[in-house]
Amino acid sequence: MTLLGTFALWTGLLLGAWAMLVGFSGRWHAQPALAVSVTRATHAMFAVMLVASAALWKGLISHDFNIEYVASYTSRNLPDYFIVSAFWAGQKGSLLFWAVVLSGFSSAAQWLTSARYRALLPYVAAVTSGVVSFFIVVMLFASNPFERLPFTPPDGNGLNPQLQNIGMIIHPPMLYLGYISITIPFAFAIAALLSRRVDTGWLHAIRKWTIMSWLFLSIGIVLGMWWAYVELGWGGYWAWDPVENASLLPWLTMSAFLHSVMIQEKRGMLKRWNMALILGSFLLSIFGTFITRSGVIASVHSFTQSNVGYFFLAFLLIAGILGFTLLYTRWDRLEADVQLESMVSREAAFLFNNLLLVGIAFSVLWGTLFPILSEAVRGTKITVGPPFFNKVNVPLGLLLLMLTGIGPLIAWRKASTANLKRQFTWPVLTGLVAGIAMVATGSRDFYAVVAIALGAFTTGTLVQEFARGTRARHKMYGESWPMAFGQLVARNRRRYGGYIVHAGMVIMFVAFAGMAFKTEMEATLKPGETATLKSPYGHTYTFTHLGVSQFEQLNRVVTQASVQVSKDGKPVGVINSEKRQHFSEPAPGVRQKSFEPSTEVGIRSGLQEDLYIVYAGSVQGTEEAVYRFTINPLVLWVWMGGVVLVIGGLVTMWPGSAGAGVTRRAQAGYEVQLAGAGSAS
Template identity: 55%
Template structure:
């Protein structure tokens, strides 16, 4: 099976090359037989990549250490779940995983469009095939997971202990599903540009794919935050690390696109912008992969430096050149006939929203690339840290939060004063009231105050939207309140699912603001000694050391410190943090020691314990932190995922294609806004 897998990889490369060639040829010569053959080429590529993946999994499970990949990332004593997840734990395997997802997505895209978008499909298939060729060629020639060692080691090196975490087993697949998901919209955009069919058809085809990509990126990013929080032991969940930024960039651009697509659907505007966003999301996915693979920027997450980085750099440059050429030669076809009639309108709000998303993306990209730019210009690698990112992105993020409340309420085309008053009176009052209340309660952190004011404002707008929507249905169709609510969401999934996502965003911002009140305490305790600390909510916590214990587990030596915890005299249980030294099956240390944090979680705050080390007399050196509202970050991620599911949930055929009415018209541009 392993050998078949190895051979399948080469056959997959052959199939993808065939699919690319005949699809483009079929499109240009309008030959249906070539197009059909190209589409079959995609299906065949998927089948081959599946076989190649099964082969690698077989090698991993059977601990075949004759393969360099298996020996580098697993060991005989690695638990099964992590042996399976080692598939995407290293460079070559994760590239194969990427190819597997891409082949799967490509096959689904080709299959679901077998009767639709036929003029675009040859070029869509060709573009998907071309991206597949790149990944498969990189796999076969640059980083082959089936590369063999000259000798067979008795045991493998094992997996980095920080990756031995349930979050790490499922975080990368989600992220890859998101990254790779940008490829299908990219392929449609390229097809639309080549054929100059830049009307609404390609947009309708890609919206769902952009959503899929957004959905998985959201889950992947939040899982990554959770992993960083529980595994890395520095007490936070986001450090503006280059690899974290790399995952955020396509998310930001995807989110911007999911908003601006509505402006094109309703008003026929932002056509150039939308094409650019779709193409950029894909390029940024490849850029993110390039950063992680090339070793060009150091990061806690990156793979070892390897020639694969050059492959990605070359591919990225090629894609940029092709995209710039296609967009600049199609500018006339992308002209928008409608104009922005008022700066106070829904489309203007979407425009501001997009500018902010792109602004944040640009600042993140700039900060991430700064070490390279500074080295090129001044010969000195300067890394910008969280202070830069926070200084730029916190204000932009807060403005974006405010727009989350404004956009959905404001009228299309031109908002009248009465529209503004009717829609915003209650939410604005609620927001200002929250600000005054929190200030009166003693909150002094300006960013947090503004966050909570805007969060209350937006949350009230969402409640008001549901309330008005239910009211409208009751008046229009005479339904009961519960039926009206159910049908309101079921029949307007895009809009109300979107509101649920917005609610998740509100919760996330509220949770972010909670970190302004984080408190860290470094303590050293011997067995039996205690310390008393006050949390941000005023509770008195007492931590009594239960001493330090040392023991061996399956693949690690553990030093653990335990604290008996009480809050205001009430027992909260035992809090334990571990230092782990992983060992191979012969007991030799592997990797650097890692930390397992102890957390007592609640809706209000996490009490977060990190064992820093053990000194003389078995003194445990520890950091105890009170992290307010952290659990709400994970809850927010969950709410956003639910919202995403509501939006994505399949609807009847006509609903899927139809997006309601188009363009409230100004008499002067009556004929201009048809898309």
């Protein structure tokens, strides 16, 4: 199977070379058959990547430990469902995963793109095939998943215990899908630049792709936070680790693009900016992979590091130079159709929103790279950890939250004073009341109070938008209230889906603020002994240590510490936290301990707060246990905010959304007739 896999990779490389050669040469303009050939090459490339993936799957499932990758990331007793995640647990597998998914997206882009944009497709195929080919080159020359060992070990090393978590089956592929799918908008952008068709057509072609990418990144990031929370055991979900930062960077620039693209679609402005955002997002997705793979910056995600990072660095530089040079050569063609009419307009609010999103991305990138810069300039190593990022980014995040509330309140083109007064009154009052209530109830954490107040302000904005829209439909069309609400969202999914996304963000920001009030303590308890901890809501939790038991489960010995919890004297239940010692079985009845014992946190989630219990270990091998008890306020709302955000994203990209209607309205000169104030496009 390894021979077949390697053969498939070489075939994929040849197909990619053909697609690039023909696609970029432009000879298909004269010979349409060549355009068909390029399209078919992308489909064939997908097919051979599937064959390569099947070859690796076969090795994983059949425990072929002669394959170095299989021996490194699996063992005989690894539960089947974790064999799935072993495919992307290591670098070699994740490179293949990237290649197969991208070739699938590339094929889908050729297949699904409307005939109107056919002229762009050979270029698109050339770009996507180039990127797939790059991954194949990395696999063939530096990190081959089909590499065989000179001997066959009786058992594999097994999967890192921290990766033996359900979150790791979903989180990495989601993040990869986000990173990978950015390639399609990037390919269309390059195609538009190469073909000089830089009108808004290419934006329509990539609309679903950009939202999908953003959605996958969002899901991947939130799942990563959840995994960190339940698996790493430090009691938080975001540590500003370089790899976490790397996932945030393209998310920020894609978020900026999703806002600014509306200005281009509606007003024909920001063409250069949008092009730059797409190019930048793609480069940042590659940068994220470079950070993850190279180990150039210290990270807790050290399980995938190797020297292939420098392949990515070279690719990053080449793609960046070519992309931005191309943009520069088409600069004049990307002139805005109209100029901004007023500083007090939604366009201006979107521009400042973009400034902040890109500014935060820059700030995160700056902080991530500053240790390297410092070492280069001063020759001194420094650490840039959470205190730095919180100091720099929390104020920017709050400003962004404020703009999230302001943007929808300002009219397009130009807002009058009366309009501003009418729009802002209730949201501002809501925010003020929330802020005052927080201070009155004793909250003294400045950022937390501001976050809650701004969250309330933005919620006020969103509620007002939904309420006014629903009321308008109810009055104008005589629809029932629920029908009016449903139709409001269904008729303009992009706008109201976007508002639902904003609601998700507000929920998450408020939940982030909750962590300012977390409380924790360490305690050593013998069976029957208790410890008490007061929660930020004033509840008193009593933790009674019940005992420690040991048993075998799947591929591990579990040491489980049990705690009886009561809240204000009333029993809540038993929470277990574990130590897991994984082992491999090279032969029947022979066991070898693999990895250090890992910790499984005991969590009881509630709407107000989470009880987070970590069994740190035992004193001198007895049942006397050392615990860390933590009360984390509002954490459940982080995940709920994530779900709302994803629902909003799905509403936005649901088929039959605004696209056709908006296009037709724009073609009909809708805005011109409504405004009666000169041409808008």
